[in-house]
Structures are given as C-alpha cells and as structure tokens.
Amino acid sequence: MKQSVLIPVINKGFEIHYFSKKNQSHDWLKKYNESAEKFSQLESLFQLHRHDVLEVLVFLDGECEFFCEGKTYSLRRGDVVVIPPYAVHKAIVKSIDNYERIIVSVSEHLMGDFLSSSPSMKENIVYQKTQGSYVLHLHSKNSQDIISLLHEITHRIKNGEENSSFTLHYLLFQALQVIFDPASSMPNLSNKDELDQRFVSILEYIESYLTEPDLSLDNVSNYFHLNKYYFSHYFKKNMNLPFYRYVSLKRLSFAVTMIKQNQISIEKIALKCGFSDYSSFYRLFKKEYNLSPKKLQKEYKNLY
Template identity: 30%
Template sequence: MEFTYEIIETDAKIPVKYIIHNMPDAVAVPRHWHEALEISYTIHGSVQNFYIDGTNYTTKQGDIFVINSNAIHSVFPNFEENRKALSLFFTYNFLKENIPEIAELEFCTFIGDGSEALQKLLDEFIKEVEGNKNSLHLKALIFEMLYILVRDFSAPKKVVTQITTEKHLERLTEITSFMRENYAEEIAVSDLANHFNLTSEYFSRFFKKYMGTTVLQYLELIRLNKAYQLLMNTDKAISYIAYSCGFPNEKSFTRVFKKVYYLTPNKYRMESKKS
C-alpha cells in the first residue's frame, strides 16, 4: 500500500477488506489516509514505528489499534521472523449504512489487549479466513466487532481531524500523487513548490504540518517502497535498485533502508530468504 489517500474496496462476499501480514511481508507503508475505519491487530511479535495522527507506537502481541476515518498513519516494521498482523477495513459507506451517527463519533485509538471480547472475535475471524472462509460466519463476526467498537470504544467527536478542509485534502492528494508518479526523477523541494505555484517556504510548512514529515523524507519513503518491492521480488543488484528508484547512489539507498529496516538491503534480502 503506497497510497496517500487510499480507496478501500471490500471483498466481494463480505463487507470489509482484510490483509494478513506475515514475514517477510514487512514493507514500509508511508503516511496516508482513507475514509475507512481500520483495525490493526498484532497476532504475533510486534510492530515498531506505528504512527497515528502525531503519535508513534510500538505494538506487542494481542494489541489492537483503531485508525479513525481520515487519520494520517504509517507503519515501518523491523525485520522480525515471527511477526503476524491483521488489518481490517470497514468502508465509510458500510459504517454510514449501519451507524447513521458515524460522522459524530470517534473511536479510541489504542485498545491494547484490554478487550478480551474483541480479541476473541478477531482471532475467530483470522481462523475463518485462513480456513473455510464461510461468508455467513464472517459477516456475523464483522457485525459483532462493529457493535463492540461502538458500544465500548466510541465517543462523541471532540476535536477536528488534522486535515480540516476538503481543500487541504485535495491539495495533499495532488502533491503526493505527483511525487509517486515522478519518484525516479531528481526532484528538489523548489521544483515541487513551483509545480503547484507555491513558494518553497510555504510548501514545506504546509506539507510538514499535515503529513508530519518533511517533503524529502516522504519522497525517500516512496522511493524506499518501490525499492523494497524490487529487492524482495527480483535478483536485481542493489546498485540497479537504488538508481532505478530515484536514489542518487547505492550509499544513499542503504542509509535510508537501514533507517527503516535496521539492516542493509543485502543483509535483509538474505535474512528474508532464510525465513
């Protein structure tokens, strides 16, 4: 998932989308947002550098996080052989249909391992999708989870979301889309600012305010995501991957990669093949 504004499409047979993350599926997910309500459940191991609306978390086994609609979030997991996690997405249309007052509610971000009932339902959901995939049972679990979230972990909205206007949402989407399309080129902050008819100073402040990271750091993460896919799915040389993904040299790629994954690209590739 390398989107900034992400469109969530559900499974054809059930009203949610789900992703089960296993090692070596440890791709970094740059900061993005979506209208869907997301549950993140750490099944085994831990997830480091989990950013949600200005706060960084490290999860442990059994932890449950809820990412509210339009909350900016990102994940930068370390290499960990036994990690397994679930991402579960409830689309906004599905929420609106079943919870008419959804626009007036916000959900507790960190549930931890403090809800035995919700954890049990998530475990049953995982068991079912990895087994029989009985859609009727899955639908029952989905509605029960949603009921518990609303009953125990929701409250009337007290604060306005970080991105306060449609105008800001649209501008950020345009900017980040342009960066994703041109990541392999040599791009300076001034080039981006000029493209959007803004001064470099205003452009940098605007981006940092709403994305919580600098323009160049975000561009590095887009490039890193592309490079990760090549690293894990091809036998291309590290130098080739670096240059083709927009890094000025192999050293720069290695520096950025180690900052997120704590290993050199070559070492990470070897470790993942062993696992």
C-alpha cells in the same frame, strides 16, 4: 530526527495481535523468536512507522492520540483506525499500563478477494475515503460486534485453526463489513488537526509522482505556486515531518515491499522507487533500518 520503522507483514492472509499490559504482544515475540530488546527495535508500536498492507486498529482502553498522514486524532474506546498501506503513522500513548488495542493486518491479496466478492464493501470503502478521516467512531453495538468477531478469530487460532481457513476469513470479512458500513459509525467531529484541501492536494500530488526522480521540494512548491521556504514550513507543520523525510519514507516503503518480493535486483528497485542512484538509496536505507537492503532481504527470507 525520529526514526521510522516499516513493520514486516505476511504476504497473504491476515495477522491479528492484541496489545495490553497483561499481554505484551508475546505472540509477536514468539513469531520472530527474538529478544524483547530486538523486538522493540523491529516492531515498535510508538515510533513513526508504516506497512505495505491495510491495517485496522480497534482501540479498547487507555489514553491515546493517533497520528496518521498529517492528522492527529484523540481516540476513545471502541474507535477503529483504518490505516491504508504505506501511510506514515504512530500511536501517542499517555500510559502504556492502560493501553489496550487489537490490530488486524490484512494482505492485499485477501483484501482483493473480499472486495471482489462484495461490491457493497468496495463502495463503502470509497465512501469512507471521501470523509477524509482515518478514524471511525462506531456505535456501541457495532463496536461490540467487531470485538466479538475478533475474539472468536483469536480463540480459533489459539485452538490450532489455520488463519487461512474459510471460517476465519469469513469471520474477518464480517468484521470488515461492519467497520466499513457507514451506518455503523457516527460523524467524526473530534479531529485535532483538520487538513485543509490544499494540503490534501499536495499529498495526492506526491503520491502520484512519488517514484519520479525529479520529485523535489522546489518542483512541488512551484506546481502549487508557493514560495519554497513557506512550503517547507507549511508541509512540516501539517505532516510533523519535513518534506524530504516524508518522501524518503514513502519511497523506502515501496523499496522494502519490492525487496520482499525478490523479483528484480536491488539496484533496479532503487531506480524504480525514485532514487537517483543506488549509492544514495543504500545510504538512506542503511540509515533508516540500520541494515543493508541485502541483509533485510536475507532476514525476510529467514522469517518466512
């Protein structure tokens, strides 16, 4: 079974990272002050993973198929992938030598500030969600505008400007406005796997009842009037993950976020995230991350 990684992201503000053969994400290595071997375990770009923040990927070059929440997309140069918090995803890259992209991670706090100051952006995001695609095929000019804005942000950060500055936030705000503007993108006609409406409803149901302890394959299949064996096969075919694995990953994602917040005990976090008891939570957590919940809490404190 493939492992999934929850990549730690800052509590507020944003982070921006390039990946290319000539820039092997050395900024991340510097940030975590770890060896490349350990870095690859914590920050794997190509395993199933998820974040507790909004992530925007701008695809620059190479051959890449992108998997997100049951859909697989063939990316082309200039495409933008908008990945919601907690969405399970991964990049499937044919050749790492030619792969190049920019990733921007935007905290919930900063995104909230952007949306409160721009009702039109909020409306555009709602509209994009109704289109049922995580990938936006931008017009060439819009794509270049976004890349230019992100290059300007990176240039200013390298010259010592704090990423909490008004100027950098405004540049990022401009980039997001372009990304979410429906006029910036072309119709999405290249989904490799189109989800049927029933599966979309199943994912919405799981999201709504994720923290309920009785969320189970039997209960969900019964709710949708499906044989549980058929449902199990149907879910895995569409998601590329078994039902219980998917639910576990989602719950663990929420648990990691709460552990980082450090507001209640880890035992209470386990119950709040839908696990039946602490021992089962601990066992799954240790298997998933190869460290204990308390160890993760300690390592996160050391990072920030």
